[in-house]
Amino acid sequence: MIGVASYLVFFVTVASILAIAVMGLNLQWGNTGLFNGGVAAFVGIGGYTTIILGGTPQVGQFGGFDLPFLIAVLGAVLAAGALAWIVGIATIRLRHDYFAIATFGVAVAFESFVRNTDRLTGGAKGLRGFERPLEGIVGDPLLYNAGFLVVTLVLLTVIYFFLYRLVQSPFGRLLRAIREDEVAATALGKNPARIRLIAFITGAMIMGLSGSLYATFYAFISPQDVLPILTFQIWAMLIVGGAGNLRGGILGAFFMWLIWTASGWALAKFAPVEAQSYAGTLQYILIGGIIVAMLLWRPQGLLPERLVVSQSNVEH
Amino acid sequence: MGLMKVSMIGMAASVAAFASLAGVSSTASAQDCTTKIGAVLPTSVDWGKPIAATAQFAVDLFNEAGGVKGCKIDMILRDTQVDPKVGVDAAKALVDLERVPLLIGAVSSGVSMPILTSVTAPANVMQMSCCSSSTAFTGVAESGKTKGLWFRTFATTRNQAAVAAMLIRDRGYKKVGIFYKNDDWGQDIGKLVAADLEAMGIEVSANVAINDGAPSYRAEVTEALKSQPEVIYAALYPTEGSAVLREWISLGGTQKMVLANSLKSDEFRDNVGLQYLGDSIGHDSAAPRVATAASFVDLYKAKFDAEPNGPGLPNIFDAVMISLLAMEAADDKTGTAIAAEVANVTDPSGMAVFPDVDGIKAAKAALAEGKSLSYGGATGSVSFDKNGDVSAPAVSWTFTDAGTAEAQYFTIADVDGFIASVAK
Numbered sequence: 001m002i003g004v005a006s007y008l009v010f011f012v013t014v015a016s017i018l019a020i021a022v023m024g025l026n027l028q029w030g031n032t033g034l035f036n037g038g039v040a041a042f043v044g045i046g047g048y049t050t051i052i053l054g055g056t057p058q059v060g061q062f063g064g065f066d067l068p069f070l071i072a073v074l075g076a077v078l079a080a081g082a083l084a085w086i087v088g089i090a091t092i093r094l095r096h097d098y099f100a101i102a103t104f105g106v107a108v109a110f111e112s113f114v115r116n117t118d119r120l121t122g123g124a125k126g127l128r129g130f131e132r133p134l135e136g137i138v139g140d141p142l143l144y145n146a147g148f149l150v151v152t153l154v155l156l157t158v159i160y161f162f163l164y165r166l167v168q169s170p171f172g173r174l175l176r177a178i179r180e181d182e183v184a185a186t187a188l189g190k191n192p193a194r195i196r197l198i199a200f201i202t203g204a205m206i207m208g209l210s211g212s213l214y215a216t217f218y219a220f221i222s223p224q225d226v227l228p229i230l231t232f233q234i235w236a237m238l239i240v241g242g243a244g245n246l247r248g249g250i251l252g253a254f255f256m257w258l259i260w261t262a263s264g265w266a267l268a269k270f271a272p273v274e275a276q277s278y279a280g281t282l283q284y285i286l287i288g289g290i291i292v293a294m295l296l297w298r299p300q301g302l303l304p305e306r307l308v309v310s311q312s313n314v315e316h
Numbered sequence: 317m318g319l320m321k322v323s324m325i326g327m328a329a330s331v332a333a334f335a336s337l338a339g340v341s342s343t344a345s346a347q348d349c350t351t352k353i354g355a356v357l358p359t360s361v362d363w364g365k366p367i368a369a370t371a372q373f374a375v376d377l378f379n380e381a382g383g384v385k386g387c388k389i390d391m392i393l394r395d396t397q398v399d400p401k402v403g404v405d406a407a408k409a410l411v412d413l414e415r416v417p418l419l420i421g422a423v424s425s426g427v428s429m430p431i432l433t434s435v436t437a438p439a440n441v442m443q444m445s446c447c448s449s450s451t452a453f454t455g456v457a458e459s460g461k462t463k464g465l466w467f468r469t470f471a472t473t474r475n476q477a478a479v480a481a482m483l484i485r486d487r488g489y490k491k492v493g494i495f496y497k498n499d500d501w502g503q504d505i506g507k508l509v510a511a512d513l514e515a516m517g518i519e520v521s522a523n524v525a526i527n528d529g530a531p532s533y534r535a536e537v538t539e540a541l542k543s544q545p546e547v548i549y550a551a552l553y554p555t556e557g558s559a560v561l562r563e564w565i566s567l568g569g570t571q572k573m574v575l576a577n578s579l580k581s582d583e584f585r586d587n588v589g590l591q592y593l594g595d596s597i598g599h600d601s602a603a604p605r606v607a608t609a610a611s612f613v614d615l616y617k618a619k620f621d622a623e624p625n626g627p628g629l630p631n632i633f634d635a636v637m638i639s640l641l642a643m644e645a646a647d648d649k650t651g652t653a654i655a656a657e658v659a660n661v662t663d664p665s666g667m668a669v670f671p672d673v674d675g676i677k678a679a680k681a682a683l684a685e686g687k688s689l690s691y692g693g694a695t696g697s698v699s700f701d702k703n704g705d706v707s708a709p710a711v712s713w714t715f716t717d718a719g720t721a722e723a724q725y726f727t728i729a730d731v732d733g734f735i736a737s738v739a740k
Contacts, residue, residue, distance in 0.1 A: 007412035014405065058455075115498060116525070124500040125452050126426055129433075141438040218404065218434050222500070224426035225400050261405045265413075268394050268406075277368040280360030280395030 006142050011261065012254075013149045016156050017213045019253035022237045023159055023246060024206030030244035030305065031167055032199040033179035035096050037104030038087070039234045042204040044110055044226035045083050046076040046211025051127045051221055052120075058128065062120045069133035073212045080208020084201040092197045107231060115223040126222025129215060152213055156250070159206055163246055166202075175199055176307075233260070240294045242301025251302055259290050349387040351649065353639070354410030356403050356421035356431065357632075359395045363553070364423060366626045367446065368393055371420060373619055374636035374671070381676035384643045391636075392416070396427050403427040407435045417651045418639055419443045423628065425450035425500045437462055441651040442658075444639050446632035449473045450500045457703035465655045467704040469631040469638070469695060471601035473501060476577065477508035478735045479599040479710040479726055480549060483574050484509075485516055487597075493522040493545030495536070495560055497552050497578075502526075505551045505576065515738040521545045526556050533560045534567075541569055551576040553627070558587035571595045578627045585715045593715045597723060601631075601695055601708040608670045612694035615672055623719040630694030637671045638662060638691055638698065645683045662699050663688040707732065 021043055028034040036042075052063035054072030067075075083106075091102040114121040121127060138144040166172055177185045178192045185192050215221040233256070241252015263286045267279040275282075294302075355371055358364035375391045383389055392414055396403035403422050410416045419436055421443075422428045428448040433456070436443040445468040454472065456462055484492055492513055496506030502525075510520045521543035524536045537560060540548070548564065550557055550573060557579045565571060565588070575598035585593060612633065616624040624630060638661060643649065645657040660666075661679075666688035669679040679689055691698055695708055710726040 003412040003415055007409055010408050010412070011405070014401065112527075118503070124426070124498065124503050125450055126429065126500070128429070128452065128456065218400070218430040220400075220430045220433055222400070222426040222429070224398065224424065227399070229397075229399060260402065261409070264394055264402070264406055265409055268392050273372065276372065276393045277359050277365040279393065280358065280364070280397065283395055284360055284397075 002142065006145065009142070009145045009149050011257075013145065013152050013217060015254045015257040016149070016152045017210050017217065018234065018237065018257055019250045020152075020156055020159055020213070021207045021210035021234050022241070022249040022253045023163055024203040024210065025234055025238050026203075026243065026246060026249040027163060027166075027175075027199055027206070028203035029238065030249070031172065031175045031179065032196055033096070034092075034196060034200055034203075035100035035103075036200070036203070037100040037102075037231060038107035038110070039207060040226045040228060040230040041103075041107040041110035042080045042084060042207035043211035043214065043230060043234075044107075044114065044221070046080045046208030047215030047221040047225065048114060048121055048127065048211075049076040049079040049208075050212040050215050051129050054133075054216075055127065055129055056131070061122060061127075063127070069216070073209065073216075076212035077205045077208045080211070081201050081205040084204030085197075088197045088200045092200060093193055104228070104231070107226070107228060111223050111226050111228075114226065122222070124223055126220060126224070127215075129219030129221070132216060132219055148217060155209065155213070159209070160246060160250070163206075167246070171195075236291055238301075240291065240301060242303040242305065244305025245301065245303045248301050248303030248305075255302065260287060263287060263290075350390045351384055351387040351643075352390050352392055352414050352416050353643075354407070354414060354416035354419045354421075355391050355393045356396050356406045356410070356419065356427070357393065358398045358423050358427075359393065360397050363626055363628075367423065367628050367632050369620070370616070370624070370629045371446075371632045371636050373616075374633050375640070377615075377671065377673055378637070378640045378676055381673045382680070384640055389640065391420070396422050396424075398424055398427065400427050400430050404430050404435060407431040411435055411439050411441050417441055417649050418643060418654055420632070420636055420639065421445060423447045425452065429453070429456075432456070432462060432466055436651070437465055439651070441465065442467075442639070442642075442655040444468065444635045446470060446635045447628040449476075449504070451504055452500070454703045454705055457705075462704065463652075464704070465651055467635075467638075467655075467658060467700055469635040469698060469706055470628070471708045471710070472705050473504040473508060474735065475707065475710065475731055476599060476601060477505050477512060478731050478738075479712070480505070480509045480551075480574055480576065481512035481516070481738070482726065482730075482734050483597055483599060483712055484513060484518065484547060484549065487547070487572075489518065489547040489572070491519045491521050491544070491546045492549055493524070493540040493543060493547070494520060494549045495524050495526050495540065495552055495564075497556065498525040498527045502551050509549055509551070512738050526552055526560055528553075528556060530556075530559075533563050536560065537563045537567055537569065540564070541567060546570060547572040547574060549574045549576075550579060553578050554581045554584040554587075557584050561588050561592075565592050573597075574599070577601065580625060580713060580720055581627065582623070582625050582719060585719075590715055590717070596715065598713045598715075598720070599710060600713060601706075601710055608692040609694055609696055611670055611672065616694075624694075625719050634691070634693040634695050634698055637676075637693055641669075641671075641676075641679060641683070641689060641691065644680055645689075658700060661689040662691050662697075664690055664697070664699055666690040668692055668697075 028036045050072045053067045053075045055064045057064035182192045237252040237256040242248025263283045271279050357368045359368045394406035425448040428445050442465045447470045449470050496502040522540040524540050573596035577600035641661040642654045642657040646653040667682050669689045712723040713720045
C-alpha cells in the first residue's frame, strides 16, 4: 500500500507541475489568443535558472551559487519573464500563425543553446541539481515527496486564484476582447500590443515557475527535458481540458498525464511478451488516438470556457 | 463534468477488468513463484527494440535454467520514449507499484540520470544500464550518491576514446577531422579523443557537431573538408552517420575513417556502401577473441537468425545476466543485497561462467556452494570498479560482406596503459 501511496504522490506532483504550465498557456492562448509554440523554452529557462542559482558548485561549471531555494525560484520566474519580454517585443505584433512559428523557433533555439553551452548549462550532459531543499532534514523519501507535493499544490492553488481573479477583472475582459476582435478593441482606445505583451510575459513567468519546480523535483535537467514534445504535451493538455477554462486546464493536465503514463503501464501489463518491444510504438498510437477521439467528441475540451456577460445592474 | 465522471469511472472499471484478466492468465501458466524485475528501455525507437528483445532473451535463458532461486523471472518492460519525464514515471511505477528490486536501463544518459537520482537511489533499488556512457555518472558515484546501486556494462566513454586515439596513432595519421553526435555521449567522446590526440601531438583540424534529423549535412561536411584532414573520426549513430559520411565521400573527402562502436551496424554499412568502407576501422568494447563473445554470437544467431550487430546488444545481454546472477547469489531480494553481490559474480579469480543454459545451471550450483564467479559473456569477462564502471578490453573491427570482422585486440592493460601515458 505504501508503494501505491508513494507512486500516487509522485504522479500527482508531476501532474500538478505540468498543470501550472498549462495554466500559463491558458492565459496566453485560452484568454488572449496567443499561439505560443515555444512553451518548452519558458519551462526550460525556469528549470535551468533554478539549478544554476540554487545548485552546489561543480568543477568546470558555471553556476552553483548555492542561493536559498526561494531566491532560485524567484530568479527562475524572472528569467522566464525576461525571455518572454525579449521574444515578445520582437514578435508580439505578428499574427497568430506567424507568432506560433516564431515562438516555436525560439524553443528550438533554446534547446540548441543549452545543448551547446557546456560551461553555462552543462551541454548535452545536463545540469545535476542540488540536494533538494530540506531533503537532508526530512530524511524519509516518501515523507519528503509528500511535503514537496503540498508545496506544489499550494503554488497551484495560488496561481489558480490569481488567474481566476485576473480573468474576472476588467483586464480579463480586455484580454477576451483582444482575442475576439482586435480591431474593435483598438477602436475603443485600447492598445492590444501592450496588453498582449503583458499576458504573454505573465503566462511565461508561470511556465517558468513550473520549470523551476520540475528541475527541483528531479534535481536534474538536460536538453532532453526541453524538446518540442514538451510543448506538444502542454498544448494537448490545454486543448483536451478546455482552453479558456482554468479548471479545464488543470483537469486536462491530470487527464493527459494519466493517459500518457497509464497507457505504458497497461501495455507493459497486458501485452504478450513477444509484443513487448512494440509496446512503445503502440503507446504512441494509443495516445494519438485518444487525443483525436477527444477532439472529435468534445472539441471545446472537457470543461469548455464559460463566458459570463458582465452586467453592472445585476444585484449581488 | 458529469460526462467526465462517467468516462473516468468507465476507464477505471475497464482497467480493473484487464488487471484481473491478466492476473488469471499469469497464475495459470506460472511456475511455483515469480520474481519481478523492471526494465526501462526506448522501445519506441528503432534501435531500442533489438536491445529490449535481447534483454528478454537473457531472461528467457535464465528461466530455462530454472530461474532465480527456483522462481521464474518476469521482466516488466516499459518504454521511455527517450523522454526523461516518461522514463522516470515508468521507473517510479515499477519501483513503487511492482516492487522491483532491480531496474535495467535506461539507454540515454539523460534518462538514466534522473531515474538514478530521483527513483532508484532513494528507494535502494539496484540499477544497471547497458548503454549510458556519460562521464557524469562516475562523478555522482564518486560523491557516494549512488550508494553502490549503480552499474553499467558499457565501457565509459574514456575507455572508448582511448582506443580511438590508439587506432589513429597506430596508423600514423597526423591530421584528424572529427564528427560527433551532438548529445552527451558524442560531446564527451569527441572532446576526449581530441584531447588524447593533441596530447600525442596529432593535429585535430576540425571538430564538428552533428545534430539529429537535419535534412542535409552539407554545411558541416564542408566545414570539415576545408581543413583537408587525412582521416575522419566519426562518433555518430547509424542514421546520421550514413547521411554525413555519404555526403562526405560524395564531396571528395577521405575514405580513411575511424568509426565508433555505434556505427557497427548493417544499416550503416548498407547505406554507405561496403566499397567505400575498405579503409575504415572501428572500435568497440566487446572482446571477440574471448571464446565467450563468440559463443554469445552463436546463441544470438540461433535465436534471432541474424548477427548481433546493433549498438548495445552484447551490453544489455551482460547487464541482465550479471544482475540475475547477483540476484541468485543474494541472500534476500532487496536492491542493496543484490548490488552487493555483483562483485562476487564478476570476481576475476572466481569460476569462469558463460551464460548459456548449462552455464547458468553450473553457475547457480557454484553459488550454492559459496563459490564466486568470473562472469564472461557477450562483452568478454566483465569487472566493475568502485563507481560501477566497467574496464573492458577492446577490439577494432572492419566491415565485411557478412557483417563485421575483428581486426585487433586490445587488452585491459593496453587500454589502461595508454590512458596513463596520455594523462601525464
